[in-house]
Every structure is written in structure tokens, then in C-alpha cells.
Amino acid sequence: MDWHLIIAAAIKIVVFVFFVTLPLVAMSVWAERRVSAAIQDRVGPNRVGPFGLLQAVADGIKFLLKEDFTPAHVRKFYFWLAPALTMVPALLTCAVLPFGSRLFGEKMVIADLDVGPLYVFAIASLTVYGIVLAGWASNSKYPFLGGVRSTSQMISYEICMGLSIVPLVMIYGDLNLGRIVHEQAQNGWALLPLWGEGLSPKGFLLALPIFVSFVIFTTSMFAETNRLPFDLPECETELVAGYHTEYSSMKFALFFLGEYAAMIIGSGLCVTLFLGGWSLPFGWLAPATIDAEVPFWHGLIHLGAFFAKVIVFILFFIVVRWTLPRFRYDQLMRLGWVFFFEIALANVVLTAILLWVLK
Amino acid sequence: MTFLFCLFAALALIGGIGVVVCRNPVSAAFSMILSFLGLASLFIQLDAFLVGTLQVLVYAGAIMVLFLFIIMLLDVQEEEKRRFPLISFAGAGAVVTAFLVLVILVLNRGGTAGRSLPVVAPSESGQSDVHRIGELLFGTYWFPVQIVGVLLLAATVGVVVLSKKELK
Structure with a gap:
């Protein structure tokens, strides 16, 4: 283990987690409030800084200065542990996302693992502990019901989510996110095979199962991050505020931030898998091979392209939240187990047949 | 590297002891998750990324969630009050000691003693x-x-x- 590798990894962790993802979380909270205001014909927060952009800072200070109240009837240790357990896995999943091609000859990914999507699923499946524990440790009815709901919801949709990317993995024959993105940069994004080898009957035929995957994956992501239309674990109309009813100040904020962090990482994974990650359309500025040197300004443009796509995806999340009504719980479970699960399985078979016929 | 090994091995062992010692079933379940995470880290240290990740995905992420789901619905207070008879401690101690002796005997049996373990060759194709x-x-x-x-x-x-x- 060379020292320069450790130092490079440490710099990447600090920059990507604390200077990129966390500010993006703060900005998406601001965007959520502004967009929801626009949708509902209100103004939204516009007083702190230009366009209210510094609202996140004001919110943060408020959360830190508020009284941190711990109810007497809770199980203290787990009550304190739960918020951290929601936030930490969300940030850990950053590790395998390729944020860009290369800068200063370094790959713009913290850990270039060969099991990228599996790692994300493994760590994301730990997020459920935070919510379950919050519900259980609060030791009161509504949070508990929220915790129970969330467990069953997240387990159900994890299966759909995992199955939905199997066709993609079959087509690329690789689990390394960096190589998947490189392949898409050369031969067309998974969803839009409009250049390179993708521009052929085979490419278009294979785009069909990928589109089905994309729909299932995106919908499951809404359920995994507990966002409307699937926010039944918190569901104000039935459960007060669900699992975080008993929480106040920064501990509540951690749940809130964890949800947004999970949303950003989910968007990042979706962009990486289906929309070409950091690559530009039509193979512009694409490096010739995966190990090729990338000029500095190309690397910057690639980083910019990734974040532009992620931001568009986050806006999509926000617009959906303020457009659709909430599902009923049995409808949610039905959708997951009766429709998506079967469609995802059929999709795997369809992809296998297509790959075999088009071989 | 040795430091990391000790850290994660300790994590797995502490988790394992916690499963047995904790009276609260939820604490026991969490100790088990801790133990699984330590084990997964050990696998990853051996470059077995797939095995390590699956360890987290399947055991920590799926099976233990279901365990916890059931345990949460139990009456924990009653469970905490329960005391086990002394004979069960004696029995557990005897089993652990017997296993330890067995392991030491196997390790000291001529042949493996003092010989370094075979090195797993990295794949030729770099896969x-x-x-x-x-x-x-x-x-x-x-x-x-x-x-x-x-x-x-x-x-x-x-x-x-x-x-x-x-x-x-």
C-alpha cells in the first residue's frame, strides 16, 4: 500500500463527500422548497442570500441551536444511534460512483470496485436499520408503525431494484461502474443508443428491456428513499410523522438529510447505469480507452456533465413529489410484489432471449 | 494491513460475544450485524469483494432485517427479565472449551504447523x-x-x- 494512494483516496473522500454531496444535499432541500412553491403558486424561501440560496445555512444553524429534546420514555442508546444509521450508509454509497473520468491522472471515483452496483445495494440495504430503530426506540405507537411499514416497504422494493438492473449487467457483462460508463460513452447510453455500436438494430432492440429496467429502477428508488408517492413510513395523514415523530433539532435533521443524500446517490447510480454517467452525448470528448489520459478541461467537463444529469434527476424527483398523491399501503405492496417483481423477472428472460438471438 | 485485520477481527469477535451476552434481543441482533460487518470486512481484505459484499447484502441487509422485524414485535421487557439457570452457562463453557482444544489440536497436528498458508494466485487474465x-x-x-x-x-x-x- 503506497502512501500516495492513501492520500489520494483521502482527498477524494473529503472532496466528494463533504464538499460535493453534502452541499448538494443542502441545495436540493432549497430546490425542493422553491420548486414546490412554484408548483403551488407561492414564492418560497427567498430572503437569505440571492434567491434564498443561503437558506440551507440558516436552516442548519437553526437546527444546531434548537433544544435537543429526548423524551423520557425512549430507549436512549438506540434513539441516539438511529439518526446516524440513516445518514452514514447514504454517504458510504458515494464510494463507488464514478463522478467523472480523470483529473490529474486520477480516476474520479473513490473506490474502483468490481462489484459497484452490488456494493451500493449492500450498503443501501443497511439504511433500513436507522428507520426501524428510530421507530422501535421511540417507544410509542405511530413511530413504531412507521418503522414496521418502512421495513416491509424497503425489503420489497430492494428485490425489484436488484432484479431490474440484471438485464443491464447481462448486456454489459460487467459490474464495474467505471467500465459501464466508458462503454456507454463509446457506444451510446443505455437508454439512448444513438451513436457508436449502439446505432444498430441490435442496439435499439436491447434498448427495450433497458427501458423497462429504467422504469422499475426509478420507481423502486422512490420507494427506497421513502419519498412521495411512496412516503408511507412517514405519512402525516395517518402516522403524525412516522418514525421521526419523537425527534427534534439536529437528530431530526439527520433523518431529513439522510433522505436527501439517499436521493442524490440514487440519482447518481441511475444516471451512471442508464444515462451514461459522466459521458457527453454522441461520444464527444470521450476518452479512447479506459486507461487513456484525459486532458484537464475534458475531465472538468465530464464532472460537470455528471452533476448536470444528477441535478436534472433530482428536479424530476421533486416535481413528482409535488404532483402525485400518496399511494395506499396495500396498493404500494401490490405494485411491488404483483407487478414490478414479475415484470422484472420477465425482463431478465426477455433480455436473455434477445442476447441469444442477436449473438 | 495487520492493523486493519486486528480491527475487523476484533469487531467480529466483539459482535459475536455480544450476541451471547446481551439480554436485550434487539441488542443481540445488532451485535450479530456488527459481527457480520466485521466478517465482510475481513473477506474484502482477502480481495474477495463479491463474497464480502454478498455477506453484507444477504446477511446484514436482508436476513437480519427480518430477524429484527420479528424481535421488535416481541415484548422485550419480559425477555430482559428472564434469567438462565447456571447449568446452561456451564454447558456453554464446556462446549467452547472443547472446541478450543479441538482447534488447537488440529493446528498443532504435524504437517500444517509452522507452514505458511498457500497463496492464492491472482488470475492470469486480470479478471x-x-x-x-x-x-x-x-x-x-x-x-x-x-x-x-x-x-x-x-x-x-x-x-x-x-x-x-x-x-x-
Whole structure:
């Protein structure tokens, strides 16, 4: 283990987690409030800084200065542990996302693992502990019901989510996110095979199962991050505020931030898998091979392209939240187990047949 | 590297002890998750990324969630009050001691003692462990894999039938 590798990894962790993802979380909270205001014909927060952009800072200070109240009837240790357990896995999943091609000859990914999507699923499946524990440790009815709901919801949709990317993995024959993105940069994004080898009957035929995957994956992501239309674990109309009813100040904020962090990482994974990650359309500025040197300004443009796509995806999340009504719980479970699960399985078979016929 | 090994081995051991010692079932379940995470880290240190990740995904992420789900619905206070008779401690101690003696005997049996363990050769083609495991499972051992798949499917169907019996 060379020292320069450790130092490079440490710099990447600090920059990507604390200077990129966390500010993006703060900005998406601001965007959520502004967009929801626009949708509902209100103004939204516009007083702190230009366009209210510094609202996140004001919110943060408020959360830190508020009284941190711990109810007497809770199980203290787990009550304190739960918020951290929601936030930490969300940030850990950053590790395998390729944020860009290369800068200063370094790959713009913290850990270039060969099991990228599996790692994300493994760590994301730990997020459920935070919510379950919050519900259980609060030791009161509504949070508990929220915790129970969330467990069953997240387990159900994890299966759909995992199955939905199997066709993609079959087509690329690789689990390394960096190589998947490189392949898409050369031969067309998974969803839009409009250049390179993708521009052929085979490419278009294979785009069909990928589109089905994309729909299932995106919908499951809404359920995994507990966002409307699937926010039944918190569901104000039935459960007060669900699992975080008993929480106040920064501990509540951690749940809130964890949800947004999970949303950003989910968007990042979706962009990486289906929309070409950091690559530009039509193979512009694409490096010739995966190990090729990338000029500095190309690397910057690639980083910019990734974040532009992620931001568009986050806006999509926000617009959906303020457009659709909430599902009923049995409808949610039905959708997951009766429709998506079967469609995802059929999709795997369809992809296998297509790959075999088009071989 | 040795430092990391000690750290994660300690994590796995502390988790394991916690499972036995904790009276609160939720604490016990969490100790088990801790132990699984330590074990997964050890696998990853051995460059077995797939095994390590699956350890987290399947055991920590899926099976233990279901365990916790059930435990949460129990009456924890009653469970905490329960005391075990002394004889069960004695029995557990005897089993652990016997196992320890067995391990020491096996390790000291001539042949393996003092010899370094075989080094796993990195693959010639530079392929990842995922590819190699995949090729083994779906190439060399495709038939047993299919059989196991059918067995698991039968078990799943059996569980559904058993749990739906009263609704008929």
C-alpha cells in the first residue's frame, strides 16, 4: 500500500463527500422548497442570500441551536444511534460512483470496485436499520408503525431494484461502474443508443428491456428513499410523522438529510447505469480507452456533465413529489410484489432471449 | 494491513460475544450485524469483494432485517427479565472449551504447523473475482447450481402453501 494512494483516496473522500454531496444535499432541500412553491403558486424561501440560496445555512444553524429534546420514555442508546444509521450508509454509497473520468491522472471515483452496483445495494440495504430503530426506540405507537411499514416497504422494493438492473449487467457483462460508463460513452447510453455500436438494430432492440429496467429502477428508488408517492413510513395523514415523530433539532435533521443524500446517490447510480454517467452525448470528448489520459478541461467537463444529469434527476424527483398523491399501503405492496417483481423477472428472460438471438 | 485485520477481527469477535451476552434481543441482533460487518470486512481484505459484499447484502441487509422485524414485535421487557439457570452457562463453557482444544489440536497436528498458508494466485487474465466466480458457477458447476435453484424454489412454494393453509 503506497502512501500516495492513501492520500489520494483521502482527498477524494473529503472532496466528494463533504464538499460535493453534502452541499448538494443542502441545495436540493432549497430546490425542493422553491420548486414546490412554484408548483403551488407561492414564492418560497427567498430572503437569505440571492434567491434564498443561503437558506440551507440558516436552516442548519437553526437546527444546531434548537433544544435537543429526548423524551423520557425512549430507549436512549438506540434513539441516539438511529439518526446516524440513516445518514452514514447514504454517504458510504458515494464510494463507488464514478463522478467523472480523470483529473490529474486520477480516476474520479473513490473506490474502483468490481462489484459497484452490488456494493451500493449492500450498503443501501443497511439504511433500513436507522428507520426501524428510530421507530422501535421511540417507544410509542405511530413511530413504531412507521418503522414496521418502512421495513416491509424497503425489503420489497430492494428485490425489484436488484432484479431490474440484471438485464443491464447481462448486456454489459460487467459490474464495474467505471467500465459501464466508458462503454456507454463509446457506444451510446443505455437508454439512448444513438451513436457508436449502439446505432444498430441490435442496439435499439436491447434498448427495450433497458427501458423497462429504467422504469422499475426509478420507481423502486422512490420507494427506497421513502419519498412521495411512496412516503408511507412517514405519512402525516395517518402516522403524525412516522418514525421521526419523537425527534427534534439536529437528530431530526439527520433523518431529513439522510433522505436527501439517499436521493442524490440514487440519482447518481441511475444516471451512471442508464444515462451514461459522466459521458457527453454522441461520444464527444470521450476518452479512447479506459486507461487513456484525459486532458484537464475534458475531465472538468465530464464532472460537470455528471452533476448536470444528477441535478436534472433530482428536479424530476421533486416535481413528482409535488404532483402525485400518496399511494395506499396495500396498493404500494401490490405494485411491488404483483407487478414490478414479475415484470422484472420477465425482463431478465426477455433480455436473455434477445442476447441469444442477436449473438 | 495487520492493523486493519486486528480491527475487523476484533469487531467480529466483539459482535459475536455480544450476541451471547446481551439480554436485550434487539441488542443481540445488532451485535450479530456488527459481527457480520466485521466478517465482510475481513473477506474484502482477502480481495474477495463479491463474497464480502454478498455477506453484507444477504446477511446484514436482508436476513437480519427480518430477524429484527420479528424481535421488535416481541415484548422485550419480559425477555430482559428472564434469567438462565447456571447449568446452561456451564454447558456453554464446556462446549467452547472443547472446541478450543479441538482447534488447537488440529493446528498443532504435524504437517500444517509452522507452514505458511498457500497463496492464492491472482488470475492470469486480470479478471475480477466476480467474473471468475461467475464462470465457475455457470460454467463448470452449472448443473448443481440449477438443482439448488429448483430446491430453493420448492422451499419457497412450500412456505407459501404452509402459511396460506388456513385461508382455504
